[in-house]
Amino acid sequence: MSDQAGSIAIPDEVLMNKIYLIRGQKVMLDSDLAELFDVKAIRLREQVKRNTDKFPVHFMFRLTSEEVEIMVSQNAIPSKQHLGGSLPYVFTE
Numbered sequence: 001m002s003d004q005a006g007s008i009a010i011p012d013e014v015l016m017n018k019i020y021l022i023r024g025q026k027v028m029l030d031s032d033l034a035e036l037f038d039v040k041a042i043r044l045r046e047q048v049k050r051n052t053d054k055f056p057v058h059f060m061f062r063l064t065s066e067e068v069e070i071m072v073s074q075n076a077i078p079s080k081q082h083l084g085g086s087l088p089y090v091f092t093e
Helices: 012-016 030-036 041-050 065-073
Strands: 019-022 025-029 060-062 089-091
Touching: 025 030, 030 041, 030 089
Parallel strands: none
Antiparallel strands: 019 025, 025 089, 060 089
């Protein structure tokens, strides 16, 4: 059996469009990460909340309202509703 069986290639351009620079770190929104893993963002957030001890502090953080406003104003995200009604987590690795 091939090592590539079951793997999916995601073009670099797709990933690069989902990476933002926030607080001096390259991050990906929880909703974008959930989309890549084909799960609902609410389920990803739920698992993060249930397993906070498995996520080191440097691995993720939650955006502030001000940071969300900046992302909306810069058209990085279409609207606050795009985030699912809560402040998103962002993942650094």
